[in-house]
Amino acid sequence: MARKSxxxxxxxxxxxxxVVASLAYGAVSIPFGQVxxxxxxxxEVSESTSKIVLDLRLPRSCEAIxxxxxxxxxxxxxxxxxxxxxxxxDIVGVTGGAGFxxxxxxxxxxxxxxxxxxGALFFGLLAAGLVFAVAWSGANRGSVSKLILxxxxxxxxxxxxxxxxxxAYPDRVPSVLFFIAGSLTSDxxxxxxxxxxxxAIGFVLAIGLMRPLDRLSLGDEVAASLGTKPRLIRLIAGVxxxxxxxxxxxxxxxxxxxxxxxxxxVRMAAGTSSHTYVVPVSALAGAxxxxxxxxxxxxxxxxxxxxxxxxxxxxGVPMFLYLLRRAG
Amino acid sequence: MDATEQQTxxxxxxxxxxxxxxxxDKQIIHHADLKLEAGKLVALVGPNGAGKSTLARAxxxxxxxxxxxxxxxxxxxxxxxxRELALTRAFVPQRALVPAGVTVRDAxxxxxxxxxRPWQRPGAADREAIDQAxxxxxxxxxxxxxxxxxxxxxxxxxxxAVALAQNAPVLMADEPTSxxxxxxxxxxxxxxxxxxxxxxxxxxxxxxxxxxxxxSDEVVVMSDGRSVASGEPLKTLxxxxxxxxxxxxxxxxxxxxxxxxxxxxxxxxxxxxxxxxGHSGEDG
Numbered sequence: 001m002a003r004k005s006x007x008x009x010x011x012x013x014x015x016x017x018x019v020v021a022s023l024a025y026g027a028v029s030i031p032f033g034q035v036x037x038x039x040x041x042x043x044e045v046s047e048s049t050s051k052i053v054l055d056l057r058l059p060r061s062c063e064a065i066x067x068x069x070x071x072x073x074x075x076x077x078x079x080x081x082x083x084x085x086x087x088x089x090d091i092v093g094v095t096g097g098a099g100f101x102x103x104x105x106x107x108x109x110x111x112x113x114x115x116x117x118x119g120a121l122f123f124g125l126l127a128a129g130l131v132f133a134v135a136w137s138g139a140n141r142g143s144v145s146k147l148i149l150x151x152x153x154x155x156x157x158x159x160x161x162x163x164x165x166x167x168a169y170p171d172r173v174p175s176v177l178f179f180i181a182g183s184l185t186s187d188x189x190x191x192x193x194x195x196x197x198x199x200a201i202g203f204v205l206a207i208g209l210m211r212p213l214d215r216l217s218l219g220d221e222v223a224a225s226l227g228t229k230p231r232l233i234r235l236i237a238g239v240x241x242x243x244x245x246x247x248x249x250x251x252x253x254x255x256x257x258x259x260x261x262x263x264x265x266v267r268m269a270a271g272t273s274s275h276t277y278v279v280p281v282s283a284l285a286g287a288x289x290x291x292x293x294x295x296x297x298x299x300x301x302x303x304x305x306x307x308x309x310x311x312x313x314x315x316g317v318p319m320f321l322y323l324l325r326r327a328g
Numbered sequence: 329m330d331a332t333e334q335q336t337x338x339x340x341x342x343x344x345x346x347x348x349x350x351x352x353d354k355q356i357i358h359h360a361d362l363k364l365e366a367g368k369l370v371a372l373v374g375p376n377g378a379g380k381s382t383l384a385r386a387x388x389x390x391x392x393x394x395x396x397x398x399x400x401x402x403x404x405x406x407x408x409x410x411r412e413l414a415l416t417r418a419f420v421p422q423r424a425l426v427p428a429g430v431t432v433r434d435a436x437x438x439x440x441x442x443x444x445r446p447w448q449r450p451g452a453a454d455r456e457a458i459d460q461a462x463x464x465x466x467x468x469x470x471x472x473x474x475x476x477x478x479x480x481x482x483x484x485x486x487x488x489a490v491a492l493a494q495n496a497p498v499l500m501a502d503e504p505t506s507x508x509x510x511x512x513x514x515x516x517x518x519x520x521x522x523x524x525x526x527x528x529x530x531x532x533x534x535x536x537x538x539x540x541x542x543x544s545d546e547v548v549v550m551s552d553g554r555s556v557a558s559g560e561p562l563k564t565l566x567x568x569x570x571x572x573x574x575x576x577x578x579x580x581x582x583x584x585x586x587x588x589x590x591x592x593x594x595x596x597x598x599x600x601x602x603x604x605x606g607h608s609g610e611d612g
Binding site for chain 2: 083139208211214215217218219221222224225226227228229267271272273274
């Protein structure tokens, strides 16, 4: 009990520190007091400082929190629903589809770069839709292995499409590097405003799925004994994860690592796999990790911004490996 | 504690008649009848592939029925919603998943979850029911242990505790002893018999005929997707029937102090040819 609460308290502190740091540091360092003044709208803050905090950094921090939370939750839902520790948003084809959508816009229609989030979201969901359509048809529909295999096959198809476009326009490849590596941008509230409903649906479904996933963890028959339909729960969990991961990819590119690792991190740190704990705490841990990683990515080589993906891995992997070594 | 008090003793808990089950194109159950009553333990026996588990799952509402009538307390199983079924019968599967990071108490709490509203945490009544389920099955001392650290026998008791926490008047167990050693088997047998004596209607799917004869009030024999006989164990599991259904020369014997034994002529007679189950029963 103490261990579980300890993890939550630690994460809350960490996310608060990360929020402050993300607002204060970057190309320009802003003293903590001025950050608070800007947030509260105090009059003595210069207009440029206020603009940096409110229009550039605050939306970006919010994006990092929402995207990190979404990926953590997506991973927790899929690992629970498929009862497979290797499950991540990759597995339902979302990553492959979103990558294809982004590359399509960035390379073939560079003038329409504003459509990037929509393209990534659309193709991410399309890929997931195809995976579910295949996995939920024919004999043995809705089985875990069928879903995983369909996901790998359809992911490979979109991956091949991505590679094909990249090889056809090698001179334009640099423009997609940040998307593929995973990175956030400081371009205001626009993107978040466009995709928040998808995040919202995903998070609401996730809350409703926590108890059914706990039942599923004791096996399909125990779940059925308790009046839960295992296949239906798997489908809903897949849809929720696809919505969350595709929306996340549309804002921050391909950060699938987060979805895989965060739920394990939570389970190992807290010593429980109860979904009523792991799902919400994965949201908190994912948000913390991405926000901290993004702040580092902006600060390390300031004023040059680096993609957050590698930095998040830099923070996340050593912690993860430490826990993995300790765990049985 | 008695979950069956509100049920009148005269209405059978379950009546299943003329049940047929098809999985894909394959007819698994051709015709089966079964009755369960409060306070009685019914053993469903039969060779491998006879359709015992499928019948149990169909009755439990986990597997769809193609033809036939299954009624729980006079209500058609097809019309019962998940939660209603969960409050009517609890199903202990043959093999449950054993997830890491889940304690015995967590697992039993999951069993209790049908009584807890979606946004609620377990209340005092729930905690009491959870404690009682663990106590009745003798797993209270294990309550903070991780499921992965349990022995087969302990895990099976926890499975039953999960089912008891459902507080349904009917308990169905699909071969709960098939993986257990003798001591653990005996303790599960005692537990299930005790639960029937407490007033639960218990259905036990089981391979071990001497166990079935010792604990059950009635056996139902399945063979090739049909329920071919039912009744008092010793009168039903006759030498002739064992030979007919299992193709083995054997006899069930009981000595005065409730000991049962299956006397088998292990090496006698011709070996039974292997049959292709797909071609059995053309009348489907």
